Amino acid sequence: MPAAEDSYGVNKVVDNICRLSPDLLTEACQHILIYLQGQTRGVDSAEISDIFQRAGVRLDHESLQTMIRFLLLTFRSAGKSSLSGDDLVSRLEEGNHKWPKASLQVLHRLWSEHGASVHAQQEVQAALSIGQLVDMQWKLGMAVSSDTCRSLNSPYVSLMLKIVEPSGQIRHRSFEMTIPQFQNFHKQFKEMAAVLETV
Known part of the structure; x- marks a missing residue:
């Protein structure tokens, strides 16, 4: 049962990502990647929500938070595993077959550009982490x-x-x-x- 619930949750997130144009997805992912590279203190979900609303995409608060958490987890996991853009896209497709090609292209491009920096930042944080x-x-x-x-x-x-x-x-x-x-x-x-x- 938990696996089915988890699959349902991923399906819902992917459905919401499908509603985003490549430009909107790029903008949301850039906020997350900037944070993961240590350039900001956090991801401002209110700012992302405003961007979506100005573009006519309405997501309730919980759906937006779930989408941001999913993308954060995806990029963090890819950074820890030192995945390439191709590997990231393959894993996403294995997890869910509903991904639109345009969304996967955006994620591939952004991860290819920023993945190495995210990985380097994670290594620095691990070295500096204290109890x-x-x-x-x-x-x-x-x-x-x-x-x-x-x-x-x-x-x-x-x-x-x-x-x-x-x-x-x-x-x-x-x-x-x-x-x-x-x-x-x-x-x-x-x-x-x-x-x-x-x-």
Whole structure:
């Protein structure tokens, strides 16, 4: 059943893409490809919707969002797999036989022009990707015995961080700091928060 639902969803997206002229499809894809090349912060669906409406193409909000997600996923997947324009078109045709030739020509041309840049941007993002801090817990403790520590009975702060890696895997990291180190850490966090508020 899920495969049939998925196939129905792809059919619906392809039907909506069929309603677009090659120029409109080109314009929508260019917005997406510019984003995937790291030149904008996102895909402005309201702007794409305005372009479609001025051309007389009416799509409800959900259909437009689904089309944009489909094209984003298609181009991202092609970038990760380093597909050529021919390979991209072959995969699209394998997934759905309703594709109009004019739409496939547009996608082939745009991917041939921009695919290498999208792939390069994805490699940069993968190299620079870092985990996201999702939880931080701390507790105050007192050192009472140690094989290596000379100054016992000194307070320390134990931190436990929960980090989601770019792969989606959750990692736990823990470490201990002296009170002066924790105070410095706290000061740096406050400074970062102040800077982030100005962004």
